[in-house]
Amino acid sequence: MRDMTFTWTxxxxxxxxxxxxxxxxxxxxxxxxxxxTESVRGDDAREAxxxxxxxxGGGGGTVLRPHVVAVVVRRGIDLTWMFEPPIRLAVSEGKHLEVLVAADQADQTEVTVFAAEEVRELAAKLHLVYGPTP
Incomplete structure (x- = not known):
């Protein structure tokens, strides 16, 4: 799991x-x-x-509902990507239901995939420091 700390001012x-x-x-x-999809701000994918x-959209906890399985963040604004993101989803079954996310990167744009656990970890840290709603 990647580092989900934040250091912004x-x-x-x-x-x-x-x-x-x-x-x-x-x-x-x-x-x-x-x-x-929606547009967001930040210096990098974690800030976005x-x-x-x-x-x-997330201040009230809407992003944290149990059915969120991943968030894909793409640097830059592209209306084509926003209305029809080139994300392929594949579901595989084993001990647990796992959703595999693959974002096309033909244009070499920075794309970061955050698993549900990473999303919840960052949300918990943010809510601890800033409260559940800003």
């Missing part, structure tokens, strides 16, 4: 700047997989995830 969800990344939240509910978690 101003959290991304409190910055007055344009969005720098896109986040695709992948959910599994009732056997169906769905992808929801923090903005997703604590910003307008």
């Amino acid at each position: 101003v959290p991304p969800w409190l910055r007055h700047e344009d969005c720098t990344h896109m986040a695709a939240t992948i959910t599994a509910l009732g056997g169906e997989l769905a992808v929801h 995830l923090a903005d997703l978690l604590m910003g307008p």
